Amino acid sequence: MIVVLLGPPGAGKGTQSGTMVKKYGLCPISTGDIFRSNLNAGTALGLEARSYMSEGLLVPDELVVRLVIDRLSQPDAQNGVLLDGFPRTVFQAEELAGFLAAHGKSVTCCLLLDIPEKELMVRLTGRRVCRGCSSVWHLTFSPPPTDSVCPYCGGEIHQRDDDGEAAASNRLRVYQAQTYPVIAWYEERGLLKKIPASGSPQEVEKTINKALE
Ligand code: ADP
Ligand code: ZN
Secondary structure, rough: OOOEEOOOOOOOHHHHHHHHHHHHHEEEHHHHHHHHHHHHOOOOOHHHHHHHHHOOOOOOOOOOOOOOHHOOOOHHOOOOOEOOOOOOOOOHHHHHHHHHHHHOOOOEEEEEEEEEEEHHHHHHHHEEOOOOOOEEEEEOEEEEOOOOEEEOOOOEEEOOOOOOOHHHHHHHHHHHHHHHHHHHHHHHHHOEEEEEOOOOOHHHHHHHHHHHH
16 A cells, blocks of 8 residues: 655644554655654755755755655565655656556555645644654644653654744745645546544544545
């Protein structure tokens, strides 16, 4: 099973990806996480992606596609994959389809986490993340037990650079302009399943499970 998880920034892709990976034994591939860990480790890839990410812009297609194809070729990605944050442009969607076809594979379905745009800024700017284990909280909806220390790993709870007002609103604009067409792309191919994503994580999870049955 090769599942694409699509949706605007703040729709809850990271949260749902965590539960789906466990339930279905999928190999998670999150381009955002890959870039962030490269950034933390100070690699060349991290340095290259940095300026785009902090502004809320997309990293250039060629770079992302190379990275994902490389990741998809590794042994742990041969028995089911969950793609989170990729593809984000029609070019990326086409490159992915081409690569999979060349290996006798294809995307099983694309789940769209569907949520009214007006809810997204609140979700993004209130989000807090653990530097250690990437656990996610929200100041209003699911506040961490203490302000700055992660209860799971003791790591520092902080706000992602790109969750500030300016970068967050840029990310929403970029989604509208560049990722919106990807929805139609999967819809035209009969692969799109819309998942209402305004509810609680548990409600969204149930809908996803039904869609994957
Ligand atoms: P979001 O919470 O906005 O969905 P991600 O964690 O998926 O964010 O990604 C963070 C940043 O990493 C993006 O704003 C972008 O700069 C870069 N990025 C991640 N995936 C891609 C992609 N498929 N194409 C281009 N840039 C990407
Ligand atoms: Zn932690």
